[in-house]
Amino acid sequence: xxxxxxxxxxxxxxxxxxxxxxxxxxxxxxxxxxxxxxxxxxxxxxxxxxxxxxxxxxxxxxxxxxxxxxxxxxxxxxxxxxxxxxxxxxxxxxxxxxxxxxxxxxxxxxxxxxxxxxxxxxxxxxxxxxxxxxxxxxxxxxxxxxxxxxxxxxxxxxxxxxxxxxxxxxxxxxxxxxxxxxxxxxxxxxxxxxxxxxxxxxxxxxxxxxxxxxxxxxxxxxxxxxxxxxxxxxxxxxxxxxxxxxxxxxxxxxxxxxxxxxxxxxxxxxxxxxxxxxxxxxxxxxxxxxxxxxxxxxxxxxxxxxxxxxxxxxxxxxxxxxxxxxxxxxxxxxxxxxxxxxxxxxxxxxxxxxxxxxxxxxxxxxxxxxxxxxxxxxx
Amino acid sequence: xxxxxxxxxxxxxxxxxxxxxxxxxxxxxxxxxxxxxxxxxxxxxxxxxxxxxxxxxxxxxxxxxxxxxxxxxxxxxxxxxxxxxxxxxxxxxxxxxxxxxxxxxxxxxxxxxxxxxxxxxxxxxxxxxxxxxxxxxxxxxxxxxxxxxxxxxxxxxxxxxxxxxxxxxxxxxxxxxxxxxxxxxxxxxxxxxxxxxxxxxxxxxxxxxxxxxx
Numbered sequence: 001x002x003x004x005x006x007x008x009x010x011x012x013x014x015x016x017x018x019x020x021x022x023x024x025x026x027x028x029x030x031x032x033x034x035x036x037x038x039x040x041x042x043x044x045x046x047x048x049x050x051x052x053x054x055x056x057x058x059x060x061x062x063x064x065x066x067x068x069x070x071x072x073x074x075x076x077x078x079x080x081x082x083x084x085x086x087x088x089x090x091x092x093x094x095x096x097x098x099x100x101x102x103x104x105x106x107x108x109x110x111x112x113x114x115x116x117x118x119x120x121x122x123x124x125x126x127x128x129x130x131x132x133x134x135x136x137x138x139x140x141x142x143x144x145x146x147x148x149x150x151x152x153x154x155x156x157x158x159x160x161x162x163x164x165x166x167x168x169x170x171x172x173x174x175x176x177x178x179x180x181x182x183x184x185x186x187x188x189x190x191x192x193x194x195x196x197x198x199x200x201x202x203x204x205x206x207x208x209x210x211x212x213x214x215x216x217x218x219x220x221x222x223x224x225x226x227x228x229x230x231x232x233x234x235x236x237x238x239x240x241x242x243x244x245x246x247x248x249x250x251x252x253x254x255x256x257x258x259x260x261x262x263x264x265x266x267x268x269x270x271x272x273x274x275x276x277x278x279x280x281x282x283x284x285x286x287x288x289x290x291x292x293x294x295x296x297x298x299x300x301x302x303x304x305x306x307x308x309x310x311x312x313x314x315x316x317x318x319x320x321x322x323x324x325x326x327x328x329x330x331x332x333x334x335x336x337x338x339x340x341x342x343x344x345x346x347x348x349x350x351x352x353x354x355x356x357x358x359x360x361x362x363x364x365x366x367x368x369x370x371x372x373x374x375x376x377x378x379x
Numbered sequence: 380x381x382x383x384x385x386x387x388x389x390x391x392x393x394x395x396x397x398x399x400x401x402x403x404x405x406x407x408x409x410x411x412x413x414x415x416x417x418x419x420x421x422x423x424x425x426x427x428x429x430x431x432x433x434x435x436x437x438x439x440x441x442x443x444x445x446x447x448x449x450x451x452x453x454x455x456x457x458x459x460x461x462x463x464x465x466x467x468x469x470x471x472x473x474x475x476x477x478x479x480x481x482x483x484x485x486x487x488x489x490x491x492x493x494x495x496x497x498x499x500x501x502x503x504x505x506x507x508x509x510x511x512x513x514x515x516x517x518x519x520x521x522x523x524x525x526x527x528x529x530x531x532x533x534x535x536x537x538x539x540x541x542x543x544x545x546x547x548x549x550x551x552x553x554x555x556x557x558x559x560x561x562x563x564x565x566x567x568x569x570x571x572x573x574x575x576x577x578x579x580x581x582x583x584x585x586x587x588x589x590x591x592x593x
Contacts, residue, residue, distance in 0.1 A: 002488045004485050004488075278472060283485075284457075286526070287461020287464075287486065291454075371428050371433050374466075375538075
């Protein structure tokens with residue numbers, strides 16, 4: 001047994017050690033939780049619109065008759081083999097997100113196309129049934145049902161609702177078993193009730209991994225045409241750009257937080273080490289070198305700081321799991337409890353505190369005279 | 380064993396030079412109990428710190444077994460203090476979070492048996508695993524004595540070890556130091572002549588100089 005082992009001091013002085021660990025724990029927990037929760041905003045948006053990575057959507061801007069012409073352009077000499085083109089109708093609806101309501105598309109297709117589309121979206125089945133041709137009926141996926149609190153038999157689109165409008169009340173007749181956000185209806189109902197017939201096209205590549213490459217090719221090919229394209233990489237880009245300013249503010253806030261915590265920890269470390277001057281003086285007087293004492297104190301500090309960091313990460317994970325279970329999952333919002341970016345944001349905390357601790361301890365030991373302690377001039 | 384020749388220690392106090400020790404020549408012989416007696420501020424503690432290598436002289440030389448203490452680096456000097464010297468200070472300095480026996484093991488982690496035996500011999504049989512705050516002042520100083528003795532040092536340096544104790548406890552501590560030092564020398568600084576009854580030799584100090592030898 002070595003009574004001067006670094007862990008011995010920490011264990012026997014838990015009353016002094018634990019508050020230091022707690023300060024670091026709270027700082028790390030705060031930073032990681034804030035970043036993970038903020039990251040959940042673009043992540044939720046990307047999750048809501050993730051279904052668009054399965055196809056390229058094309059809609060005419062001025063002339064509704066132009067869709068077949070656009071399809072011809074998009075299927076001539078593509079960089080990836082085209083497996084299917086679905087011509088569909090659609091309308092708008094609203095879903096809840098962390099930052100308010102977001103628009104969402106109800107896709108109206110013929111039944112064989114619905115089957116293909118659901119397979120492409122990774123759906124594994126359906127509870128209830130598919131919409132009947134010409135009937136005001138729709139199906140939604142599980143995240144949408146959770147988000148909108150929908151059950152089979154509920155009316156989602158209504159004539160008197162501007163946000164979720166339809167000429168007739170549209171009933172949910174099935175819940176799609178899928179992780180993706182999907183709203184589907186039958187094309188015949190839309191053809192019967194929409195006064196202006198606008199078909200838009202969904203183009204699917206045979207190889208899913210080539211869909212992104214195809215989407216970028218299509219954007220170049222369609223430049224100058226009066227058409228609007230929908231591709232997932234656009235959503236990704238927009239969601240990042242949308243929060244660029246927010247992230248700049250966060251970086252500033254986290255930077256200030258790190259400085260405040262580091263300064264506070266530096267002062268705490270200073271007090272902590274000052275309380276141990278007698279110990280250091282005595283040990284140096286009876287035969288320990290400055291290097292041995294410095295090494296011991298540094299190991300102790302590293303245990304406290306790195307320990308606090310790890311406990312902080314675990315605590316943040318706990319907080320985020322609670323937030324996910326109580327707030328995010330019931331609303332189908334996305335949250336990555338192990339967000340690597342949030343983890344990275346916490347790294348400056350232990351590093352900065354360690355630098356301050358090393359600096360403080362080094363200053364203490366630089367001109368330290370053990371005789372001043374044993375003669376009680378420094379006590 | 381330890382030979383100090385023309386040793387001076389000078390402090391600068393507000394641009395004025397103060398001689399804590401002024402050209403002191405002294406020898407500590409093998410196995411002797413050397414008392415250094417003097418009033419407060421006479422320089423006796425400074426001399427003790429010079430002889431034990433805790434301070435460097437401004438001038439003069441201090442030899443330990445023929446080697447100059449000033450020529451040793453920090454590591455070598457620390458090793459000397461740890462393995463060949465023992466220290467007892469005015470105050471019973473112990474590490475508050477370690478028990479009596481652990482305080483001794485701090486300086487010699489492999490000597491558990493000897494540490495316990497010493498504490499028993501010093502009358503602390505039932506207090507081996509007590510923390511310092513659970514011990515009286517006299518008991519704490521006895522733990523310090525055990526710590527000083529654990530490595531069977533060649534020289535024990537005691538800087539007014541009785542200063543914080545009552546007379547009876549003080550006498551006990553000196554007696555214990557003298558009894559348990561074995562073949563080692565004991566250099567004890569004090570302002571109380573009654574504590575040096577067992578000393579082989581007593582050197583007086585005043586104003587940084589040795590003034591008499593008994």
